[in-house]
Amino acid sequence: xxxxxxxxxxxxxxxxxxxxxxxxxxxxxxxxxxxxxxxxxxxxxxxxxxxxxxxxxxxxxxxxxxxxxxxxxxxxxxxxxxxxxxxxxxxxxxxxxxxxxxxxxxxxxxxxxxxxxxxxxxxxxxxxxxxxxxxxxxxxxxxxxxxxxxxxxxxxxxxxxxxxxxxxxxxxxxxxxxxxxx
Numbered sequence: 001x002x003x004x005x006x007x008x009x010x011x012x013x014x015x016x017x018x019x020x021x022x023x024x025x026x027x028x029x030x031x032x033x034x035x036x037x038x039x040x041x042x043x044x045x046x047x048x049x050x051x052x053x054x055x056x057x058x059x060x061x062x063x064x065x066x067x068x069x070x071x072x073x074x075x076x077x078x079x080x081x082x083x084x085x086x087x088x089x090x091x092x093x094x095x096x097x098x099x100x101x102x103x104x105x106x107x108x109x110x111x112x113x114x115x116x117x118x119x120x121x122x123x124x125x126x127x128x129x130x131x132x133x134x135x136x137x138x139x140x141x142x143x144x145x146x147x148x149x150x151x152x153x154x155x156x157x158x159x160x161x162x163x164x165x166x167x168x169x170x171x172x173x174x175x176x177x178x179x180x181x182x
Contacts, residue, residue, distance in 0.1 A: 001038045010037050018078065019044045020064035020071045024053055029067040031074055032056075047144070049105060069113030072120050072130060082129040085121070088143040089135025090114050093182040098142065106144040114177065121173060133160055137176035 002008075010017050011034040019032045021043040032040040035057070043054035043061035053060045068074065075083045090110055098107040121130055136155055141148050 001041060005037050005041075007037055010034050010040055012037075016078075018071075018074065020068050020074060021046075021054070021056075021061035022064055022067040023059045024048075024062050024066075025060060027067060029064060029071065029074070030059060030061060031071075047106070047109075049102060050144075065109065065113050068116075070117045070120065072117075072124055076124055076127045080128055082131070085117070085130065085132045087114065087117055087132065087135050087177060089137065089139060089177060090179070091139045091142055092176070092180055093138035093140040094142070095140070103142065103144075107142055110143050114179075118173070118177065132172075132174055132177060134163055134174035134176045138182045 007013055010019065010032060016033065017037075019040040021030050021032060021040070022028070023030050032043070039054060039056050042051075043056055044064045045051065046053050046062045048062050048066065051063075053062045055061075064071065070085055070087060072083050072085060088110070091107070098104045121132065124130060136152065136159060141152070
C-alpha cells in the first residue's frame with residue numbers, strides 16, 4: 001500500500017480525509033483524520049475473521065462497517081452539504097444461501113450494512129443533499145467474492161457512467177438498494 005499512496009499521513013491530503021474504523025472492545029466508530037494513512041486504511045478494512053485487527057492509538061481497530069457501514073452521519077456532522085454514497089448493495093440474484101461459516105458471516109455483515117445504510121439515509125434525508133449511486137443489480141455474487149473483482153469493477157464503472165449520462169446526481173434512494181430478489 002505504501003508504494004501506491006501519494007501521501008504517508010492522512011492529514012497530508014489536499015481535501016480533508018476521514019476514515020472510519022471500529023474499536024472492537026468498545027463497539028464504537030472511531031474517526032481517523034491524522035496519522036499513518038496505511039495504518040488507517042488497514043484498520044478500516046480489517047474485516048473480522050478475514051484480516052487481523054490493527055492496533056492504533058491504544059485501540060484495537062477493525063473494519064469501520066462493523067459500527068458504521070456508510071458514515072453519512074459523520075460526513076454531515078463534519079459539515080458536508082452534499083454526500084455522494086457508493087454502496088456495494090446486496091447480492092439480489094444469488095441462487096442459494098451462502099455455505100460455510102465465513103461466507104455466511106460475510107453475507108450477513110453485508111445485509112446488516114445495507115440495512116443500516118437505508119436507516120441512516122432515511123434519518124438524515126433532511127440534513128444534507130444525499131445522492132446514492134445505484135448499486136449493481138442484478139448481482140449474483142457476494143460483495144466479498146474477490147475472485148470476480150475485475151468483472152464487478154468494470155460492471156460498476158459502466159453502470160455508473162450510464163447513470164450519470166441519463167440521470168445524474170438526483171437525490172433519493174435507488175430501488176436497487178432496497179431489499180429485493182430476482
